[in-house]
Amino acid sequence: MTAQAMTAPPTATMSRGLRWRRRGPLMPALVFTIVVTQIPFLLTIAISTLHWNVLQPGTKNFLGMGHFTSFAGLANYGTVFTDSRLRAAVLNTIVLTVAVVLISSLLGLILAVLLDRKFPGRGLARTLLIAPFLVMPVASALLWKHALYNPDYGLLNGVVNWVWQLFGAQEGPTVDFVSQFPMPAVVAALVWQWTPFMMLILLAGLQSQPGDVLEAAKIDRADGWQTFRFITLPHLRQYLELSALLGSIYVLQTFDAIYTITQGGPGSATTNLPYEIYLTMFRKYEYGEAAAAGVVVVVGSIIVATFALRTIFSLFNEETSR
Amino acid sequence: MTATAPTAAQPAPGERALPPAQRRRRARKVKDDTSASAGPGWAVLAWLLTLLFFAPVAWMVLTSLHQESDAATNPPSIFAPLTFSNYGAVFQRGVSTFLINSATASIVSTLIVLLLAVPAAYALSIKPVEKWTDAMFFFLSTKFLPPIAALLPIYLIVKQVGMLDNVYTLVILYTSMNLPIAVWMMQSFLAEVPKEILEAAQVDGAGLIRTLTQIVAPIAAPGLAATSLICFIFSWNEFMFAVNLTATVSSTAPIFLVGFISSQGLFLAKLCAAATLVSLPVLIAGFAAQDKLVRGLSLGAVK
Numbered sequence: 258m259t260a261q262a263m264t265a266p267p268t269a270t271m272s273r274g275l276r277w278r279r280r281g282p283l284m285p286a287l288v289f290t291i292v293v294t295q296i297p298f299l300l301t302i303a304i305s306t307l308h309w310n311v312l313q314p315g316t317k318n319f320l321g322m323g324h325f326t327s328f329a330g331l332a333n334y335g336t337v338f339t340d341s342r343l344r345a346a347v348l349n350t351i352v353l354t355v356a357v358v359l360i361s362s363l364l365g366l367i368l369a370v371l372l373d374r375k376f377p378g379r380g381l382a383r384t385l386l387i388a389p390f391l392v393m394p395v396a397s398a399l400l401w402k403h404a405l406y407n408p409d410y411g412l413l414n415g416v417v418n419w420v421w422q423l424f425g426a427q428e429g430p431t432v433d434f435v436s437q438f439p440m441p442a443v444v445a446a447l448v449w450q451w452t453p454f455m456m457l458i459l460l461a462g463l464q465s466q467p468g469d470v471l472e473a474a475k476i477d478r479a480d481g482w483q484t485f486r487f488i489t490l491p492h493l494r495q496y497l498e499l500s501a502l503l504g505s506i507y508v509l510q511t512f513d514a515i516y517t518i519t520q521g522g523p524g525s526a527t528t529n530l531p532y533e534i535y536l537t538m539f540r541k542y543e544y545g546e547a548a549a550a551g552v553v554v555v556v557g558s559i560i561v562a563t564f565a566l567r568t569i570f571s572l573f574n575e576e577t578s579r
Numbered sequence: 580m581t582a583t584a585p586t587a588a589q590p591a592p593g594e595r596a597l598p599p600a601q602r603r604r605r606a607r608k609v610k611d612d613t614s615a616s617a618g619p620g621w622a623v624l625a626w627l628l629t630l631l632f633f634a635p636v637a638w639m640v641l642t643s644l645h646q647e648s649d650a651a652t653n654p655p656s657i658f659a660p661l662t663f664s665n666y667g668a669v670f671q672r673g674v675s676t677f678l679i680n681s682a683t684a685s686i687v688s689t690l691i692v693l694l695l696a697v698p699a700a701y702a703l704s705i706k707p708v709e710k711w712t713d714a715m716f717f718f719l720s721t722k723f724l725p726p727i728a729a730l731l732p733i734y735l736i737v738k739q740v741g742m743l744d745n746v747y748t749l750v751i752l753y754t755s756m757n758l759p760i761a762v763w764m765m766q767s768f769l770a771e772v773p774k775e776i777l778e779a780a781q782v783d784g785a786g787l788i789r790t791l792t793q794i795v796a797p798i799a800a801p802g803l804a805a806t807s808l809i810c811f812i813f814s815w816n817e818f819m820f821a822v823n824l825t826a827t828v829s830s831t832a833p834i835f836l837v838g839f840i841s842s843q844g845l846f847l848a849k850l851c852a853a854a855t856l857v858s859l860p861v862l863i864a865g866f867a868a869q870d871k872l873v874r875g876l877s878l879g880a881v882k
Contacts (some may be wrong), residue, residue, distance in 0.1 A: 283708055
């Protein structure tokens with residue numbers, strides 16, 4: 258790998274002591290990360306094989322952390338895939354993640370293309386556009402739920418009503434977004450939050466376009482659309498992949514917005530897997546099932562992450578081989 | 580990182596094969612702003628969309644400055660008189676304790692992250708260990724594991740050692756949450772320290788400490804600042820661990836917000852004031868770090 262190429266003495270001839278002196282500064286971070294991130298996941302896998310409900314404690318001790326009833330083998334996984342609530346949660350998670358990532362990528366792309374040209378106040382526009390991503394996610398969820406969606410005094414209904422009254426009507430139609438369209442309501446709030454993220458990555462991609470190629474396109478009399486379609490988009494491909502994959506990983510983990518805007522409701526219409534795991538853990542106290550659902554989420558994330566890592570790896574290699 | 584030139588000949592497995600010409604062109608990437616100028620229509624459209632996106636934030640701030648009775652009207656009262664009384668009310672309801680907890684969790688965890696990440700990044704860039712890319716990707720992979728899946732064992736362990744409702748539990752968790760980002764960011768910043776300067780310093784007989792403080796530190800300082808701001812942002816905004824692992828003593832700002840709406844009566848203006856107040860530190864940090872934000876968000880992959 259690249260390591261050999263960089264170190265002055267080839268690793269083979271490095272003494273043991275020198276190798277450990279080099280590893281020294283890395284060790285605290287590595288050990289900390291292994292302990293804090295890997296041990297809980299091993300425990301999650303262990304708990305997922307147990308029948309363990311806190312309300313009906315069994316007699317077997319789990320590392321002094323509580324008492325479980327019996328070993329379950331893979332029974333909890335059976336429940337995860339057959340229980341209608343959990344299956345609905347899997348479906349909701351997919352719908353939510355795909356919708357948010359697709360829409361915010363598209364909007365992010367549009368904004369990035371717009372911001373890639375010079376215009377008066379471009380710097381200020383970029384700063385304002387980052388704001389939705391920086392507002393505390395819980396704050397933005399509450400803002401959308403109460404200040405924008407509220408059927409009585411929310412801004413959205415307020416503006417509709419105001420426009421209706423401008424045209425002489427008594428009162429505009431009232432839409433209770435959160436109860437009538439729960440999933441689109443959550444998606445819209447999350448799209449708003451994640452579009453700046455997509456825009457920033459795509460804008461960085463656009464600005465890394467080699468200028469000579471664009472100039473060549475101009476000399477060849479390619480129009481704006483042709484240049485975009487045949488030069489910019491192919492160049493942007495890996496940035497689009499990266500932003501969509503990173504976005505998917507983060508949106509997959511969405512908890513704040515569901516907890517705040519809909520509490521997973523109405524019914525379980527917007528319950529995604531993280532929220533369902535939370536409910537199974539702290540409302541139903543089914544530790545075994547919650548852990549099994551957790552393992553399922555991890556597996557799903559690993560699938561997405563494999564692709565993400567490949568993209569990051571190729572960008573990373575491009576950097577280091579410069 | 581010109582020293583790695585030999586690897587260019589053998590692309591790594593994940594890399595898409597790029598023709599050498601394109602590779603060279605990438606290498607000559609133009610750093611300064613060469614973007615074309617836009618026409619007036621373009622500018623109007625860009626500003627229109629920008630304002631549309633910013634409107635909810637503007638509405639939040641505006642509502643926070645209205646009286647409760649003006650905040651909950653239909654149609655909205657945009658030009659109602661302004662007041663700061665809602666912010667006073669938010670402080671009266673004890674937001675300070677929550678802000679102090681948030682500040683403690685974010686600042687202490689960010690300091691620990693830097694303490695761990697900077698030496699690690701040094702060992703991954705300037706004097707790299709063998710298989711340093713493997714170590715990098717191990718750090719990165721932990722970032723992809725959804726924290727909700729670890730919540731149950733973390734809750735059980737924290738309960739067993741008696742650290743529920745303790746702000747230092749959050750410090751440890753936020754440190755592990757941000758360490759991979761910081762390692763990747765700092766690695767990419769330290770890798771930009773020119774090898775030639777380091778070699779020259781060595782030839783001149785500068786010791787390790789002198790090299791670090793007088794050569795590496797000044798070059799890496801902006802990167803260090805950006806890294807700490809991004810770690811701060813993510814810890815300050817974290818909700819899932821905070822809501823499940825804290826109760827009355829060590830709850831952070833997002834928990835204050837969630838608890839805020841349980842009260843009866845008009846609350847929208849005060850809610851907006853609280854939301855603005857708790858978002859302010861991150862808005863400031865984010866605007867300050869905005870040039871480096873993309874590098875942090877993409878875990879160092881995009882510069």
